[in-house]
Amino acid sequence: EKDRRIRFENAPRFGLVGKPLEMTYRVLGTNNEAGSVDVRVSVNGEQVSVESATIGQAMPLQVTIPGAGRNIVELAIDPEPYELTDTNNRAIALIDGIRENLRVLLVSGEPHAGERTWRNLLKSDASVDLVHFTILRPPEKQDGTPINELSLIAFPTRELFVEKIKDFDLIIFDRYQHRDVLPILYYDYIAEYVEKGGALLIAAGPEYAGESSIARTPLMSALPAMPTGEVVDKAFYPRLTELGQRHPVTRGLDGSATEPPHWSRWFRTIGVENPEGEAVMKGADDRPLLLLDRKGEGRVGMFLSDQGWLWARGFEGGGPHVQLYRRIAHWLMKEPELEEERLTADGRGMMLEIRRQTMSDDPGPAQIITPSGKAMTVKLERAEPGVFLGSIETSEIGLYQVGNGDLKALAHVGPVNAPEFTDVVSTENRLKAPAEATGGSVRRLAQSSALGNLTGGVTLPSVVPVRSTGAAAGNDWIGLRTTDDSVLKAVSRVPLFGGFLGLGLLLLALGSMWYREGR
Incomplete structure (x- = not known):
């Protein structure tokens, strides 16, 4: 298994418009991978630079926030052959641009x-x-007041x-x-x-x-x-x-x-x-x-x-x-x-919401390009004078490009830098210590061609019940400890509507209904 990923180490939530913003990021690989990799840096969908990053080291990054409001800074690296996933080859930072006084x-x-x-x-x-x-x-006013008695500044x-x-x-x-x-x-x-x-x-x-x-x-x-x-x-x-x-x-x-x-x-x-x-x-x-x-x-x-x-x-x-x-x-x-012509988009959960401000009567539909490159359109409905809204439920996580006329906007839908993709390489180390401390073990399923037809190409250890005081693992088996907190003695089943009892209950129900309707 191998996977290369990129993540932000330090990404401020706010930045001054037009001023450089200091950030740090790190590229990580598997099996102590070394070397360097090119990182593409994009701000609001436009590539601004290509940085060379040393794998495993924290790297500095300086970006300039172009405008007030929501800005999207994206880092991306090329995928490797046979990677587990390329979802974590991109990292997103949402930064609100604020102006100086x-x-x-x-x-x-x-x-x-x-x-x-x-x-x-x-x-x-x-x-x-x-x-x-x-x-x-x-200045043209002359009232004879001495200059040294004036309290006004020039x-x-x-x-x-x-x-x-x-x-x-x-x-x-x-x-x-x-x-x-x-x-x-x-x-x-x-x-x-x-x-x-x-x-x-x-x-x-x-x-x-x-x-x-x-x-x-x-x-x-x-x-x-x-x-x-x-x-x-x-x-x-x-x-x-x-x-x-x-x-x-x-x-x-x-x-x-x-x-x-x-x-x-x-x-x-x-x-x-x-x-x-x-x-x-x-x-x-x-x-x-x-x-x-x-x-x-x-x-x-x-x-x-x-x-x-x-x-x-x-x-x-x-x-x-x-x-x-x-x-x-x-x-x-x-x-x-307060711009008369403005297009904004935002992701709420897996819903993409679009807002269009315009002085026209009908701006037309919005064009959307999904993270995978698929194109679609969304109809914009009039919400109030000068404001049109649209929304669409999505299934892809990532950056969506939204266009309407000459205006464009970006929106990230889904969780930003989802934690389930931060480290997808399987490992025994996370559970090994607590398992061994309680008498158990953590096993990796070994490949086996002999049992391929039965177990899908892997050898499974035997699973056996053991006493609460016994060992819970062996060379070719793992155990489940029995606690004896409860003991099942027997199971009895009786049909509720079987035989004459069921027939009697049915006749009683029908008779009751006939009697009520008759009254």
């Missing part, structure tokens, strides 16, 4: 009632490092918007208007930051429609809509658009299922023209209220009202401001769970 820059253009809403939300998120500036005293514009702008995952302008605080060239840097993968959120107020609007700066190339100059002061219930009912940012928002929605009214909408991207919420007169757009490799969001703080203050019962604001921020920072 996200850095957010919040710039409030002026103090207003909702200024602290964004700040409180972002400060309450342990995964966010917040830098917040409020422009309380613009706004580090060059450091934030030139030197360290790439370090931020999200920039928020909360009711900000163009002043001399930011040089006009810096708006071009912000637009370039978005094009190269950054995230920008505009929480617009009346100043967005005025003469000092940031839409009149080079930042306009990154904005999803230009102002019309109109500010609509009219009570309305924020509502989800048809796209908003399917979009992960607003889908299933608490209180949105009723008409009117089960949240408070707002009283101001900023007018815009030619909106781009996706309008997922609408305000007064069905005007766009929340726009989400992609610009180059980055993302931009625009809130066309400054009255979200009414929900935070509990006006008319308030609303889901925490849920909505947090989803907006994490969508802008490319959280995988």
